[in-house]
Amino acid sequence: QKTDTTTVTIFAAASLKNALDGAAAAYEKSTGNKAVISYAASSALAKQIEQGAPADIFVSADLDWMDYVQKAKLIKDDTRSNLLGNRLVLIAPQSSTVSLKIGKDFRLAEALGNNHLAMANVKSVPAGKYGSAALEKLGVWSAVEPKVAQADNVRAALALVALGEAPLGIVYETDATAEPKVKIVDIFPEDTHPPIIYPVAVVGATKNGDAAKAFIDYLKSPEAQAFFTKQGFTIAK
Amino acid sequence: MKEKQSLLSVRALQRRPDFTLDVDFESNSALTALFGPSGSGKTSILNLIAGVQRPARGRIVVAGNVLTDTEAGIFIPMHRRRVGVVFQDAQLFPHLTVQQNIKFGQWFTRTHDQGLPLEVIVEVLGIGSLMKRRPATLSGGERHRVALARALLSSPRILLMDEPLAALDDARRSEIMSLIERIRDELAVPIVYVTHNVEEVRRLALRVVRINAGRVVSTGTAAEVLGS
Amino acid sequence: MKEKQSLLSVRALQRRPDFTLDVDFESNSALTALFGPSGSGKTSILNLIAGVQRPARGRIVVAGNVLTDTEAGIFIPMHRRRVGVVFQDAQLFPHLTVQQNIKFGQWFTRTHDQGLPLEVIVEVLGIGSLMKRRPATLSGGERHRVALARALLSSPRILLMDEPLAALDDARRSEIMSLIERIRDELAVPIVYVTHNVEEVRRLALRVVRINAGRVVSTGTAAEVLGS
């Protein structure tokens, strides 16, 4: 262990906060190093890295923005790996009596009636993209599309269901299990959408390459992974 | 609330940091002049009559109507007093034309019991050519003449004029004094006229209330108060 | 730019929608009165001398200094003319006390060549007790007296007074006229004095310029212009 402390700066997707804060605190305790984490939308973080942000590590909420920084040669290719996974679920308010089984041509549109399906933005937010891909694959997208209310992010979509604005919504399992005002109607089978993956990599311009690598290694240790699984994330293979 | 008594009766106490107004006077004349040096309290008295301000203690009655009575808790709001005030510094509405300014009061009077027609007033005051102009483009004297027209045309039950002729030349002043004499003699509208001009007092005032340092020094006819 | 000629020489043409000012006069007297009816152009002339406005055509010379000359392209900005203006409607600074108002001009004069000391001016104008007050609390006449003090104390090279006494009573007016006479006779500051009061003209003016409808009607001594 070094005597002088090194500070590792992590740019991470905002949805990772709970899990990553816990892991980082444990890391600080065990190494004496400092971990500073800046949480924002993956898109903003990617563009900031492009503009020379002082990040050592980038954790994206999807593959697209990691691909973006990789194409721009902003990360160390060999340090890129998949950190976490998540599952996509269909939710309803706790008081709801709706029962739906997700499957080919399932009757989502009818269940909605004149109401809206809360999702994260289907063009830009990972959870929204996965959700629309899944509904497409299940053959119900064209019927459901006009009824989709696209929120700014998954949390906002969750709030719409929790407050009873929308009778149904599509969010991550991690969000759904933690919100007592909603219940999970069904889980989307993994083969209905691209794999939900949170990739991680060391930023090319880092001055702390070694410490950054060490932090990523720590995140993959069983000790750190306990924090992730506790929040409902799956560990990416 | 009608009382049979004098046309105008003012009793008022008002305290200011450096100045105390404490007056009590009556008048039965059609035109009462308030005469006194600068800073003696003339404008303050007009403000109390107009209801612009409320005295600490006092009672103001005009033609039998109690406008203010602090003991009885009476204070008629100014817009219901029907006073025509010619302010010392004109106070024209800058966003309205001269014409709109002088017609302003008419919009709020149901009865058009105004004696003198607009044409006569405009003629005597010599403001006919200014009708379309805005106050910002008027000369000092023109502004005061418009203010006078505005007050006269609001069908007032009492006219309060604060040095209305101070900004005017002798010829114009004389013509307007004739107009005021006509109003005084032909219409049943009592006038309270603030001035420090002896000539105006002699010519117009049927009764003079002489003010000094916030108190009434003497009252009487012009000859009595000014000496002859 | 010094020229040997009259103390004050004004030639100016200014067009307004309803009014044309076209004047040409000279004066070598210490006090020149501009005399004329309301709306004749007196204030406009003062504004041109003060540099508040620029004439369409004209030339204004004070004590040999060319202040405005449209042909030569000369226009001295007003803050370098050192004119002391008593505005017709006072124009006191509302955010400053009376004291700060009357000392305002002193902050910008390096040479304190002012003849009359502050104490004398304050005494004669009777504003000693108002020093800490703000303009909003002054009576009409008090406001004009403060404006007069402010102009007198700015060490002007020329004094422009626009009906400075119109709002004042006879006693005060007479005292202030004495003060103006002292300034006229003891100090080398020419005065242009706007009034429509015959008495003031007779007592103060060494030369009278009579204005009507934007033109000079006659010039001469008070007796010549007014008749005796």
Next chain:
Amino acid sequence: MFGFSPDAWMAIELSLRVATVGTLVGLPVALLAAYALARWRFPGKIILDGFLHLPLVLPPVVTGYFLLLAFGKQGVLGKGIYDLFGITFSFRWTGAALACGVMGFPLMLRAIRLSFEAIDRRLETAAGTLGANPYWTFLLVTLPLALPGVLVGAILCFAKALGEFGATITFVSNIPGETQTIPSAIYTFTQVPGGESEALRLSCVSIVIAMVALILSEVLNRRIQRRIAVFE
């Protein structure tokens, strides 16, 4: 035309509508509140004042969340207004207008209040002595004299409404043709790799609209200024 997609056109049309409605509906409320804050004394005045500044102080998403709580389907106010006027806000363009109006409100309020406070009250007194009751005085004297401030307030609110994003998307989400305003559309583009150029094109539309509104307001303002100039 100009190569915008139908969705983008809808967003432009919607933003115009939302900003206009939000501003116009907010205006009378702002006038009343500004007058009350400028002229009256009442208990809790400072609390009201603070409350009306909240949309400025809170992050827009928080404001949006509160709007959702209050004006959503289950919200107290949302239900009440539906029962009274038959207007629903949730997932409707009316909700977007509400969000934009709320976010722009403090700006409008402050500008108008500033103008009310700058008015020479002796003119209101003059109107009173001429027989105008307080309402007429307000209408014929106070309001016309405060017009420059009202105009500035309206233009600030309109501009803010054109740019408002956080509260809108949180409250009524992002439904093309119904609640997807220009900023929501722009935001979506900025969140996808390579979407910058489209985001930029839409930003330009906002700028053009705002410029037109601004020029109009300047022209109007110059007229008003000329009218009420105390001196020229």
Next chain:
Amino acid sequence: MFGFSPDAWMAIELSLRVATVGTLVGLPVALLAAYALARWRFPGKIILDGFLHLPLVLPPVVTGYFLLLAFGKQGVLGKGIYDLFGITFSFRWTGAALACGVMGFPLMLRAIRLSFEAIDRRLETAAGTLGANPYWTFLLVTLPLALPGVLVGAILCFAKALGEFGATITFVSNIPGETQTIPSAIYTFTQVPGGESEALRLSCVSIVIAMVALILSEVLNRRIQRRIAVFE
């Protein structure tokens, strides 16, 4: 104290600093721009006017992105300012102050300009005849008379700066202790399960700060109003 985490305390301290610096540094610029727009005629005036309103019209993330491009390490302005003054903005609290100042700027500008335009210019003339050159006239007459508007402008800018989120997080990200302001911290809390109560508590801090600022400004304003009241 109050059970806030160290990160939250840092965010509060930072927000205060950022809002104060952003407002105070922006103030002289706003005064100059407001004076120029209120009094001078120059070519391109309307363009400048429009440009200064942009932060209001554009979605905050777009403004933030422009700031990132212009004032980032590789940005033209960012480089220039570093060379001249040695100040870096990128991912520093100075950048957060810049973002907040820029977002609040139009509000400050407009309020001040409104006050300048409402001033009776005859008073400036009177100052001129008393020997005050235009600079002194501005300092001794125009500015004191416009003080209520300056105050309103400053408080609007300060409040906006307290609530600004989109531009800040886009420009300088969300680094605890350096660029994580209260709104960024709130945002982070809203993005995870169970963060609402913490988000709400932080919102309350913002509200309290804004209320204190508001009360101070009202007290000051009342004094000023009393001073320059034309009538009482």
